[in-house]
Amino acid sequence: MNAKTELIGRLLGSFSGGDAITEETLADLLKGYTITRESDETRSDLHRRIKYYLGAKKIDGLSERTLKNYKANLESFAAKVEKSAAKITTDDIRGYIAYLDETRHLKETSLQTHINTLRAFFGWLHTEEKIKKNPMSKIKSLKLDKKGARQALSVEELERLRDACKGYREKALVEFLVSTGCRLSEVAQLRAADLDLVGRTVKVTGKGDKDRVVYFSVRTRLMLQEYFVARKGGDGLFCSSKSPYEPLKPRAIQRLIRAVSERAGLDKRVHPHLLRHTFATHALNSGMDVTVIQRLLGHEDVATTQIYAELNDETVKHQYTKYVAAN
Structure with missing residues (x-):
């Protein structure tokens, strides 16, 4: 049992008795624990990770236009999924893709562009050992009708x-x-x-x-x-x-x-x-x-x-x- 689970159990046990929790009682319960408030920066380091990623890609020679598109797509994701990079799950990714599809009504080609951007970003984080598990590993690409989308005008x-x-x-x-x-x-x-x-x-x-x-x-x-x-x-x-x-x-x-x-x-x-x-x-x-x-x-x-x-x-x-x- 970790410290967080143990503390929650002790607090719930004290509340279930029906008696009011005094400051002294609470202080006694918390004795032996060190509590720090998680900052916004710690909770969601995505913006910082995105900045580092774009910097790395610029060094790799990507054009300004490509970097601008990457930045827009990744910052849109970061604004919607307020988590640290290491805590983002495959379900978070799926939820975001559903949001782009059902709320923003993006076309399939645009959806695929977002998927490609996220795959490149999280792949880089995993390679750089910033995250232990790549949440994009189970996300498949859309099956696009590329031939139909490029049907030339007669x-x-x-x-x-x-x-x-x-x-x-x-x-x-x-x-x-x-x-x-x-x-x-x-x-x-x-x-x-x-x-x-x-x-x-x-x-x-x-x-x-x-x-x-x-x-x-x-x-x-x-x-x-x-x-x-x-x-x-x-x-x-x-x-x-x-x-x-x-x-x-x-x-x-x-x-x-x-x-x-x-x-x-x-x-x-x-x-x-x-x-x-x-x-x-x-x-x-x-x-x-x-x-x-x-x-x-x-x-x-x-x-x-x-x-x-x-x-x-x-x-x-x-x-x-x-x-x-x-x-």
């Missing part, structure tokens, strides 16, 4: 999206995304002055702070030129329509694309990453070499590019006829 759907655009800002944004294959974060950080309109090129900074040159279509250049003439101010590639004309943040760009897709009446949920996938799929189906697409998308591994760009049967038949059957 040529007809893309035209419907273009037709639904209102104004040159929306037209230029859709064209730029679908003709460059850029990531949302890459587009959000660009400035109008970064573009070479004559050569139709722009240098973007991708994952791992790696720079690469991407290209855009003639149609994109025309839409951009019209947009630059029509807008009232701002130096971002895509800016707010209201003063002080700040560059559009990623969420604002997402909202614009979603609004256009809703007006187009498309069945699927359209977002900037889907336009990136559409670029890769259409480029491959048109015969572009997969290694060229890999470079344009900024992928380190060609296998990642092949996930985005799915070969359909017609393309396989065309390539076979062109390179094999005729010989």
Whole structure:
């Protein structure tokens, strides 16, 4: 029996007699025990652990954007689960995931992102011997429909999206995304002055702070030129329509694309990453070499590019006829 259990038993025994507990009686009961109040810092050291973890990951070379996302997800968890890292259980994790699903109504992809973040965090704590048992060891990943989530827009759907655009800002944004294959974060950080309109090129900074040159279509250049003439101010590639004309943040760009897709009446949920996938799929189906697409998308591994760009049967038949059957 530990001291805490023993003391509780003695206190309960004294209270059960029905007599009032005097200060002297209580002092006698507590004789031989040293009682200290557990501080908030001791009860929940998660914020400190998170700080150390992010510091370690920064040294490992993670980008500022990735670190920012990790911090937001982990601090959300710490605010909901007020325990020290060593006392967090698998049930605490499951309860938090249920909260994200049932109360915050996060989509499965977002839920999986939170799960991945927690798995990396608690795995690090366990490796660093800050916790004896990893509460994420029994938490499984969600079974996501990755292929369905990346179903590229067809040529007809893309035209419907273009037709639904209102104004040159929306037209230029859709064209730029679908003709460059850029990531949302890459587009959000660009400035109008970064573009070479004559050569139709722009240098973007991708994952791992790696720079690469991407290209855009003639149609994109025309839409951009019209947009630059029509807008009232701002130096971002895509800016707010209201003063002080700040560059559009990623969420604002997402909202614009979603609004256009809703007006187009498309069945699927359209977002900037889907336009990136559409670029890769259409480029491959048109015969572009997969290694060229890999470079344009900024992928380190060609296998990642092949996930985005799915070969359909017609393309396989065309390539076979062109390179094999005729010989």
